[in-house]
Amino acid sequence: MNRRRCATAAITMVCALTVLASPGQAFAAPEPPPTSGSGAAKDAPRKSAAKDAPRKSLEQVRQEIDALYRKAASATDAYNLAKDQADKQSAEIVRLAQEIVKGQARIDDLKNRAGAAARAQYRDGGLPPEAQLVLTDDPQLFLDGAGRIQQGQKATKDLLGELTRTQADLAAYTKDASAQWQKLEANRVKQAKAKKEITAQLAAAKKIEDKLEKEERERLLQLEQNAEYKAQTAWLSSGVLKEISRSASPQGKKAIQFATAQIGKPYVWGAEGPGSYDCSGLTSQAWSAAGKGIPRTSQEQWRLLRRIEIKDMRPGDLIIYHADASHVGMYIGDGAIVHAPRPGRNVTITGAGSMAILGVVRPDM
Template sequence: MNRRHRAAAAITLVCALGLLTVPAQAMAAPTPDASPSPSATAPASPVSPASPAAPPSSEKDLEKVREQIETLYRKAGAATDAYNLAEEQAKKQSGEIVKLAQAIVDGQTRIAELKDRAGAQAREQYRNGGLPPGAQLVLSDDPKLFLDGVNKVRTSQQANKAVLADLTRTQEDLETYTQDASTNWHKLETNRVKQAQAKKKINAQIAAAEKLESQLEKKERARLRQLEKEAANRAQTAWLATRPVQDTPSTSGATSAAGKAAVAFATSQIGKPYVWGATGPGSYDCSGLTSKAWAAAGRPIPRTSQEQWRLLPRIDIRDMRPGDLIIYHADASHVGMYVGDGTMVHSPRPGRHVTLAGAGSMTILGVVRPDK
């Protein structure tokens, strides 16, 4: 494609920028799920809405249902992380395209100006019989006029070279901007496809979990909630038994001012519902809560739990202090904020609200400190 065609193609991007403002719901970004991706109508094992499990007939059966529901929501959380990461990347690509489109427009304006200048210089030489300004003075017998003519010829030649060099450089920049814009556009579309796939998986997993729970009788649902609490308490008790020290200044250090501010923000959100992709103010997903809390403390952090785990400084769990983020599960698909005394605040899952819970009530992957 020649330069003129590349520039024309780039301008098309400017016209398409209106498409970039389509709102997209946000959330937390995991490693790919090793299990097959479910469709909207046929969620993957362990539960398929098309083939509902029989209502539990015993405590053991109800415990299995609890485990199945927990697995489904964990998979939904992982897909939510993937959705959030794709959305963040799509926002970045949209911003880059906007900048490149403006650079293309500016470059075309600059080229038009340089061509006008080059044309004016060419017309001036034509009026002088094809000679640059001052060339006639070089032919003069007057030494003073001769020297003036030499200086004018040199100045004219330098001006012509500068215009041509600037024109060449601007045309090259314009071609680069066009290529970059095209690349970013393809990345944007790729991330939109990822968002759509993650959204489909999230909705399928949540629908499967909700359908499974809806098959229970009222007393069974109440018992299910009790089983959830008992499982969390067992995990918390086991975790506390392995902790040699609890929040002592010698190991955890004094909580920073930013950490205190982040904790204050997060705990003030208690009672607000979990909504996948939400970052407040009325609802949150897990990483939406932690990222907003640290932003309120003046320390912006990555949007997703996986990116928080990947990019933020890690610390030993024994050195944990209020404000630190606890990353859960092997795929880093959940995150909570430590508030002290073995407790964390988090937004658990669909159907639940921001709440306090035992820091060890789920499997801990590690701890990160945003302000280290």
């Protein structure tokens, strides 16, 4: 009965999976103090101090917004990894629960067979086969009976052995299911924490941008492009492309074709298409379309895929950016990448050296 309850508990865990949750300052002028009542006089010095405080330049605003989006990107990677692990654990719990159900059914069958043997012995007067054999006077019956007894003893031994193994397997499946459930719950907590961090960083960036005038937003975009152009120019000036003349592999060509077909679609954190993507959602889906499964996040892509020297890279390779590996783009040749930049931007082509390169990885080794 205890094992039956274990199986029931495991199945209950599987049912519980259905409720698994899915995912989602720089140019800031201070709020004006009260202008009437006794509070106005009290806050007058604060108002004067705020008025005299130096305004941040638009370039400082750009850097602050960029830092917020970088933090959101890092949290997005953590969210995606936790979600990917939770999905795998969910599938594993389902598999284990199915094995538990099959194991319990096998145990029931083995017990029924053992019970049938016991009932047969009872019908024979309760005497064991050995005792019945001793009472026979027919030599041929004796020999035939001895053979059947040996066969019966072996069958009984096999039956008991299989019952023991099945019970052990059932206990192991139940233990594994419990462990996977604990991991699943831990990753749900990680997901929730990462989602909260993403939401906070994006809200802070939006608050800053909302305070900008239309002309300032346009200028901000221009500053972003200028910063990318400056970084790309410095990268190209280093002569890095002189040794890069390799062609994409057949799979790499398919991955590039998929990725470039997504140009113009919006960046949405945690998205894997088809209508929107985040940076690693784009690269992982592109390589999946090419017939090669790769890790879901940029950090896992950096950790698990084979690393390549920049001078040896070819179109289709993935360039990992920033010290925390929080961004990824796909190299398409001629010093350019296709990537999903950040919230508020669309999938686009930009210079491969427009951001700080951590390294290059190759999916199709």
